[in-house]
Amino acid sequence: MSIENNNNNNNNNNNNKNKTWFQAILNLDKRFVYIFIFLAVSLPFFLDPVVDIKSTKWVQSAYDLVDEAAQKRKPIIIGFDYDPATLAELQPMAVSILRHAFSKNVKVVGINFILNGTSLAATTMENIAKEYGKKNGEDYAFFGYLPQPTVVLLNFGENFRKSYKKDYYGKDLNELPMLKGLQNFDDFHVVFCLSGTGLPGTYIVYGVDRFKFNYVAGVTAVSAADYYPYLQSGQMKGLLGGMKAAAEYEFISGKISDGMRGMASQSWGHITIIFFIIVGNILFYAKKRYEDKEKNS
Amino acid sequence: MLFLKKTVPFLITLGMGIFTFMYYFMPHKHMKFVWENVSDWAIIIGGGSMAVGAISMIRTYYRKSMNKEDPNRWYAVITLVCMIGMTLIGFIFGIGSETLFNDLFINVMMPLESTMFSLLAFYIASAAFRSFRLKSFSAGLLLVAAIIVMLAQIPLGENISVHIPAISSWIMDCPNVAARRAILMGISIGVVATALKIILGIDKSVFSGAGK
Numbered sequence: 001m002s003i004e005n006n007n008n009n010n011n012n013n014n015n016n017k018n019k020t021w022f023q024a025i026l027n028l029d030k031r032f033v034y035i036f037i038f039l040a041v042s043l044p045f046f047l048d049p050v051v052d053i054k055s056t057k058w059v060q061s062a063y064d065l066v067d068e069a070a071q072k073r074k075p076i077i078i079g080f081d082y083d084p085a086t087l088a089e090l091q092p093m094a095v096s097i098l099r100h101a102f103s104k105n106v107k108v109v110g111i112n113f114i115l116n117g118t119s120l121a122a123t124t125m126e127n128i129a130k131e132y133g134k135k136n137g138e139d140y141a142f143f144g145y146l147p148q149p150t151v152v153l154l155n156f157g158e159n160f161r162k163s164y165k166k167d168y169y170g171k172d173l174n175e176l177p178m179l180k181g182l183q184n185f186d187d188f189h190v191v192f193c194l195s196g197t198g199l200p201g202t203y204i205v206y207g208v209d210r211f212k213f214n215y216v217a218g219v220t221a222v223s224a225a226d227y228y229p230y231l232q233s234g235q236m237k238g239l240l241g242g243m244k245a246a247a248e249y250e251f252i253s254g255k256i257s258d259g260m261r262g263m264a265s266q267s268w269g270h271i272t273i274i275f276f277i278i279v280g281n282i283l284f285y286a287k288k289r290y291e292d293k294e295k296n297s
Numbered sequence: 298m299l300f301l302k303k304t305v306p307f308l309i310t311l312g313m314g315i316f317t318f319m320y321y322f323m324p325h326k327h328m329k330f331v332w333e334n335v336s337d338w339a340i341i342i343g344g345g346s347m348a349v350g351a352i353s354m355i356r357t358y359y360r361k362s363m364n365k366e367d368p369n370r371w372y373a374v375i376t377l378v379c380m381i382g383m384t385l386i387g388f389i390f391g392i393g394s395e396t397l398f399n400d401l402f403i404n405v406m407m408p409l410e411s412t413m414f415s416l417l418a419f420y421i422a423s424a425a426f427r428s429f430r431l432k433s434f435s436a437g438l439l440l441v442a443a444i445i446v447m448l449a450q451i452p453l454g455e456n457i458s459v460h461i462p463a464i465s466s467w468i469m470d471c472p473n474v475a476a477r478r479a480i481l482m483g484i485s486i487g488v489v490a491t492a493l494k495i496i497l498g499i500d501k502s503v504f505s506g507a508g509k
Contacts, residue, residue, distance in 0.1 A: 030423045037422040053452050054462070084410035098457055115347075119392065119399050120407070127393055147343030154321075162333060163340065169393065210321070215490045221450060228474045229481060244450050266453040276426035281440075283431055295500060 033276065040272040044264035049256055053263070055248040056232060061251045062192075062216045062238030066097065070104035075182065079193035079203065080121030081114045086196030086220050091220040092246035092259035094124055094194055100253050102132035102139070107178050109188070111144040111164075113149040113199055122168055136169070137176040143166030149199060150206045157211035159183050168243035185213040190237070194218035200227060209234050216240065216288040231291075306504045312494030355380070442468050 046280050055063075069076050078097060082090040101108050112121050123263045125142050134140055143164045155162040160183070166172055173179055185191065191213055193200045200217035214237050217227055221242025230236040240249065243266055246259030306428035313335070320328050361373035387398045431437050434500075448454035449465030 026427075028426070032425075033423045033426055034419045035403070037419055043417060054455055056462075084407040085414035087407065088415070116406075117412070119394070119402050123394055123399065123403065146341050147347070148336075151339045151343075154332075154337055158329075162336065218498065220478060225469060225473050226468050226477060229477050232470070232474055240345055242450060263452060269452050270447045270451050271453065272424050273425045274447060276422055277429050277444065280426040281431050282428065 004246055019173050022283060022290065036276075037269065037272055039267045040268040042269045044268050045261070048265060049260040053244070053247050053251045053260070055252050056245070058239040058241075059245050059248040060238075060252065062097075062190075062240055063100065063207070065190040065216060065237060066100050066106060067104065069101070069106045071136070072189055074187070074189035075107035075109060076101060076107045077111060077185075077188050077191040078126070079195065080112045081112055081118055081193055081195035081197065081223070082120075082192075083114050083116035083200045084167065087120070088262065089220045089243045089246070090194045090196060091120075091124065092243060092257060093119075093240050093249065095128060095257055096246055096249040096253060096255070096259060097192060097218075098125065098128040098248070099255055099257075100130060100133070102134050103253075105139075107181075109139070109179075111152075112143075112145045113147075113152070114197065115145055118145040118168070127161055136176070137167075137171065138178055141173075141178055142168040142254050143173075143175050147240060149202050153203060154210070155205040157207065180254060185211045188213065190214040190216060193218050194220060194240075196220040196223060201230075202229055204235050218245070222265065264267065303501060303504050307498045307501065311496055311498065314492070317369075351380075414483075442472075 039082045066076060078153075080094060082094075086175035088158065090260060098108060102108075104141070108122055108125070109126050112118050122142050125140055126136070129136065129140055136142070143160070144167060146163055152163045153200070161173055164173055167176065185207065191203065193203045193215070195217070196219065200219055202215070203215060205214065212231075215235065217236055218240035221240075221244070224239065224241030227236060227239055228239075231239055240246065243259055243262045247263045248259075250257050316328075316331065316335070318441060320332050324332075355377065358373040358377050361367060364370055367373075383398065383401065386401065390397045392398045394418050429440060429443075431440055445454075445461060446465050446468060448457065449462045454461040454465070490502070495503055
């Protein structure tokens with residue numbers, strides 16, 4: 001009897017140890033998870049940027065539209081509709097498109113429907129324009145912020161001067177040389193909307209559907225899935241989804257910047273999350289199996 | 298008072314709703330003339346609504362900051378000081394590039410807002426570890442799809458197998474589009490129904506004084 005009792009006690013102790021082991025990992029303090037993800041995202045910034053990326057057809061299509069604009073000598077529109085919250089994913093796109101456009105002497109008009117992103121957009125345009133020696137009013141123009149995107153887009157389809165009288169810097173639009181002869185969407189080769197909000201959809205409903213222009217949306221990776229129906233229907237000619245799309249654009253342009261630099265962090269971040277999903281499930285099933293065995297015994 | 302609070306807003310909504318709807322499909326030259334004036338008003342009202350928002354925010358946070366029993370009242374004080382400070386700096390030094398306003402925005406506001414959004418990564422990792430479980434067939438489908446799409450979003454996916462980006466592309470182009478279309482159609486029908494209810498005055502809860 002005493003030997004049996006001893007064996008049972010040993011088994012119970014082992015079981016308790018196992019149970020503690022399972023539960024300890026499954027109930028791991030979330031701060032450990034946070035430390036893992038912090039290291040996974042921050043350490044790769046000290047590594048060399050990822051430079052080998054294959055471009056998807058939708059990014060290539062966006063790139064080709066800017067190239068076509070250069071061939072046809074038509075300007076493009078960029079809607080800088082993002083704020084600092086989504087800056088990490090959308091700013092590299094804006095920078096890449098601007099660099100591509102300015103390097104091919106394509107004139108750019110910037111507009112903005114997100115109040116928090118106005119000075120961000122202005123600063124971005126100014127900085128990239130400086131890199132290529134482009135001048136405000138001659139090679140690029142920034143119209144600044146206006147509320148009511150639906151009304152502004154409907155007006156833009158007829159004449160943008162209906163909504164925009166002055167640019168961001170307070171200059172009369174009629175005084176800007178690059179805007180001479182430009183009136184509405186027909187005079188621009190492609191319209192980009194870079195946003196983490198629902199604005200890319202607004203551009204489609206109040207702009208593309210009615211005025212039929214080439215349209216590309218640049219969105220955060222998490223919201224990219226929402227816009228695939230518009231690609232199939234032809235309402236969108238291209239889609240830049242998240243930082244990977246920015247990196248792809250940089251790869252096609254041959255100019256390494258924040259998109260490619262951020263890919264290492266994004267890669268390790270994703271790998272860490274996948275690791276946690278797999279480990280979490282293995283532990284969950286191991287625990288379940290152990291509990292079932294315990295019940296049966 | 299009820300006439301001013303309910304009937305007048307309803308008549309304006311009815312008139313503008315029908316006009317905007319008609320103008321979208323029939324941009325006749327006479328309608329264009331009206332639209333041009335109306336669209337100016339819409340932009341002015343949009344700008345004005347921001348002022349209303351700012352006033353409302355100041356009132357709410359002022360009340361909070363004056364409540365001495367509230368241990369979090371200092372957050373309200375900080376919000377008010379920052380808001381009034383940025384407004385004054387903007388008025389005094391201007392808001393263009395290379396101004397104090399822009400420097401504060403770029404060096405304070407931008408890192409703060411980016412940091413708030415980046416917290417998502419930590420929550421996602423924690424949720425992935427604790428809650429993303431293979432408990433049923435549908436959960437399994439979701440899990441496998443999520444892993445494939447996540448791998449396709451990084452260069453490693455291509456290096457593991459050329460099929461990963463292809464499968465991810467199929468997931469996004471076919472099942473995702475089918476589901477999104479169904480959701481979009483549902484939402485759109487709902488939006489049209491709600492808009493019609495408001496325009497025709499069936500739903501008057503949007504007007505002031507509702508429920509009184």
